[in-house]
Amino acid sequence: MKITRIETFLVPPRWLFCRVETDEGVVGWGEPIVEGRAEPVRAAVHVLAEYLIGRDPLRIEDHWQVMANGGFYRGGPVLSSALAGIDQALWDIAGKAYGAPVHALLGGPVRDRVRVYSWVGGDEPAELAEGIGARLEAGFTAVKMNASGRMPALATPAGIASVVKRVALAREILGPARDLAVDFHGRVSAADARRILPLIAEFQPMFAEEPVLPDRPHLLPGVVAASSVPVATGERLYSRWDFRAALEAGVSVVQPDLSHAGGISETRRIAALAEVWDAKLAPHCPLGPLALAASLQVAFATPNFLIQEQSIGLHYNDGADLLDYVADPAVFRFTDGYVSRPEAPGLGVEIDEAAVRRADQAGHAWRNPVWRHDDGGVAEW
């Protein structure tokens, strides 16, 4: 079997898909994307495609090594995400060629169902209560919310109190038998993270996500030591080498994104590395159906998996949602907050190719908002 063609599709709300075609008619799909930087990732996919055309798609690891390390310059969000999407598509082809779901090729399932959480947006307490209520009604047993909106360099007592109040309210609605994750999004300083985490510890979040920016792992040990709240990070880390410092700093949860961190191949290795520090895997996935399908395949085959993010109904999904591009949405049906094991070959999701080609005609130019402090300086989004 030989790869004959690699196409990319820029699809709303903010995603990029790739389609890898072979001379035997087997087609694989992947999702190479960095949110807000789709165009450079698309260009990188087509540069990597030059090497892959004419080669055997089943030599996934050899191709991974060439794509990751054969270009001298390596790593970072753009190259690692281009690599990630192609890696997903090659695993999809391998599964279809061997007639097995990817989790079977990874050693077989280690669980029967995968727990997922849902986002609750909204910065106002009333919206938060409504949002959590709706998720509970839909059967979810875990939700994630932003800790705050824009935060100053050092927060006032009132600013800190508003974070604590929101977490307290969420816990009150959820009760003690459900889980709450709190995403700091790198918006607070490390000093404020050290002040805030002990104050929310009594509400026992499942984890506090990105309490410091990902390029400051040297500040993580102080934040981890500041409270009993498990610390999570990793959506902006791209390889096992990037994760090493976070793991050594004592994070409890690693969150590689299947579409950023070198795909299925590298996420498996990051999960294994995390086991050394007793850290759990919770793949980041505010993305589309292929990123989610790839995440689920890894989740079913990985012993130290914790919980899966998914983007259905996410506040960023403006104009299109995850189910718009799949032929059979049943693969992403959530029952009691869990998704059941996909048995179809490959990634286990059938893409509605006509819908994807149509969406690519419109394309998108999604960018995250630029936030500024009261004095006009740039703030973390």
Ligand SMILES: [Mg+2]
């Ligand atoms: Mg996050």
